[in-house]
Amino acid sequence: MDTTMVTVKINGSEYPAPRNATILDACTRAGFKVPTLCYCEDVAKNASCAVCVVEVKGAKSLLRSCTACVHEGMEIVTNSPRIRDARKTSVELLLANHPSDCLACLRNQNCELQTLAADLGVRGSRFVRTKKAEKLDTTSPSVHRDPNKCILCGRCIAVCQNVQTVSAIGLSGRGIRTKISTYMEKGLGNVACTYCGQCALVCPTGAIVERDETDEVFEELSNPDKVVIVQTAPAIRVGIGEAMGLEPGSLVTGQMVAALRRLGFRKVFDTQFAADLTILEEGHELIRRLRTNGTLPMITSCSPGWIKFAEHFYPSSLAHLSTCKSPQQMFGAVAKTYYASKTGIDPRNIVVVSVMPCTAKKFEARRPEMMSAFEYWKDKRAWSETDAFYDVDYVLTTRELARMFRETGVRFSSLPSEEFDHPLGESTGAAVIFGATGGVMEAALRTAYEVVTGTPLTNVEFTAVRGMEGLKEASVDMNGTVVKVAVAHTLKNARTLLDQIERGESPYAFIEIMTCPGGCLGGGGQPIPTTWAVRRQRAESLYREDAGKPVRKSHENPHITALYKEFLKEPLGDMSHHLLHTSYERRGLRPWTAGSNGQQHAASVRPAG
C-alpha cells in the first residue's frame, strides 16, 4: 500500500493527505464535512448524485470528491456560492421525481435525501416530474421495493453485487427509463435473492424497506384470547437503544425487556436461550460427524440469508450444512411444545413474535417446513390442517420494534432495567456472542472442547475467531485431535470457502458463515446507518455482556439441562430430530422454473451424520 503523504490546501489551509486518497477522504480527515448521497463507506462510490462536488483550482468544472483523488499541492474549496448552488440543484433534480409524501414514509426522519434537502436549504422544487409511476415490488416476504422513491444512487446494486455476490438486482433500461430491476422484472420474491436486506440497510431513501409487520403484531397484542410472547435475538440489545436515539452500540438489555413488557407482551423471552440449545445440538452434530466420518466441513445454519444463498448458488453442497434449525426456529418449536405443556396453554393460542436484526428471518419463519410444533400436537390432539400454525408467527426487525416503541410512547431513557422471564429467557455468555461474526464458532468451541476432552477450559475466549476480518481461521487441539475451523461473514467471503469445498480442498472441520458484514449485529434489519465504526461498537457491547455473564458455556445453562431432562431427553435424539432439525431445498439460479405454483423442487437434502 502506498503510504506516501502529500500536502493539499483545503479552504486556504494546508493539510497532509495520503497520496491516492479521494478528495472526500482528505476533507474528512481535515475536519471539513462534504455532503454526500450516493457514496456509501466501503460499499459504493458511483459518482451518480453530484452532491459531493467541490472546487479544485485549475479544474474546468466542479469535481465529485468521492471519486476524484488528491495530488501534491491541490487546492480545494469545499464551500462557495457556486458549490452550494450546484449541490442544491442536484438535490432539486432528484426531488422532482421523488414523491413528497415523506410523512407517510417508513424512512421519515431517517432519510438521507430528506436530511440533505434540509441541510442544503432546498425550499421548493423548480423542476417538474418526468418519470412515469412504477409498480411496487412486494413479491418478497422480507423486503419491499418502491421504485418511485428510488434516486438511482446504485448503493443497493453495489452491496448486492460486490459485498454479497448475489446480483439479485441491477440497472435496467436507459436514460429516463433507467431503474433498478430484478431479471425480467420478476420481483425479488421470484429470483435468486437471499433476502439479506443489506440493500435496505444502505438505501438512502425509502425505496427498499423491510416488510412491515407492526400492525399485525399490535393486533395480536390487543387480542385477549392470545398469549403473545416475544423472543429477542442477541444483536437487538446492542441495536435497539441506537434506534431509540441512544449512542451506537448502547447495551440496553434490561431496558429492552422492560420496554417489551410495557408494549404488552405476556412473556419476554430470549432467543439466546435457543442459541444455547443450538450449541448443544450443533456441537453434538459436529462431534458425531467427526466420529462417524460424516460430511465435513460442517457449516453453521443460523443465518437464513446464507441458507438461501447456499440453496441457490451451491445446491450440491447442502450436505455440509448443519441440520440444526436456527435459534429463532428452535425457540418457536420449543415454546409451542415444551413451554405450552409446562404451562397448559393451548399452543394454538400462543403467538410467538421474534425481534431480529434480520429481514431474511421473515422468510425463514414462513418456510413450509417450519411447523414442527403443529406436527407434534396434530396427532396427539387429533387436530386437522385448519388448526395449522407456524412455530414463529411474526418477525419484527430492530427498526420495526423501535417504531412500535415510539408509537406507544415507550420512553427508553427513563425505563428501569428488568430481567427476562423464566425459563426461556435464561442464557449464557456463549449465546450473547452469536450476534457477532465468529461468535457461534466461539460458543461451539467452548462446548465441543469440554464435551470431547472432558476437561474444563481454562480460558473460554477464542480471540482468533473474533474481529471484523472477512475470513478468519483457527486450530483447536482437543485431546490430540487438531480441529481446523474457519469463520466468514458476507456472502462474498462465504463463496471463497464454498468454492474450496467444491474443489475438495477445504482443510476445515467446522465453518461458521454469517450473511451480513460483522455478523447479525450488522444485519439487514438493524438501525440505519450501520457503518463499520457502528458495527465495532455493537460487537464490543456484545463481548462485554458475555464477559459479565456468570455462566459462559452453553452446556452449563441449567435451564437447557432441565429442558433435556424433562422433554428432549438428549441432543440429536428423536425429539430433537423432529423439533430442532430441518432440511434444505435445491433452489438453483432460476427458482421460477421449479415446479408449478411457485412450489420448489421436492428434492430435499437431509445430510447424513
Next chain:
Amino acid sequence: MDGTEFPTAEEQEIDEIVQQRAGTHGELLGILEEVQRLNDARYLPEEALERVSQRTGVPLSRIYNVATFYSFFNLKPQGKHTVTVCRGTACHTKGSRSLLDDIGLMLDCKKGLEEGEPLVTTPDRQFTVSTVACFGQCALAPVVAVDGSIDGAMTSAKLQKRIGRLSKGRKRP
C-alpha cells in the same frame, strides 16, 4: 442440473456462440448479438438469456441490464418489417408526429404508440414500429426508415404506398 446434460438444438447453438466468444473483449455484447440473430423474430427469448447466463457465469440481472440498455436488443418478438420514424427536431417541425399517427392507423397499432411504448409490434408480427431521436438526415426531413432504408421528404401518401406494397397478402384485421 439446470438442464446442462441434455441440451436442445437451440441450446447447443448458444453454447457454441459462447465458446467462440469466451474471453474476448465485450464478450457479452457479441454473444447477445449473435444469439438474437438465431431466431427469425430477432429477439432474445428468456430461455436464451438464461442459457447465456449459465454458460458465461454472468448474473441474470447483469444480462438483463445489457439487453435493456441497448436498443439493438429486443426482448419481444419483432415484426417481419420495421418502420422507424425520426422524432428529431427537424423532422418534428416537418410533421413527423402526424406521420407516426398515420402509421398507427394504417397498421392498427395506434394505441401502443400513444401510450409511449418505445417499440410496437402488430399482433400478426408483420410490422414493428419504433421512433428514433435523429438519423442525422435532417436536410431530408421528415425521415422514415422502412426495413432499414431511409426515405426523405416523407409524406403520408408515399408511406401508404410503401407500407401497402409490403403488406400485400397480409390479412386485414
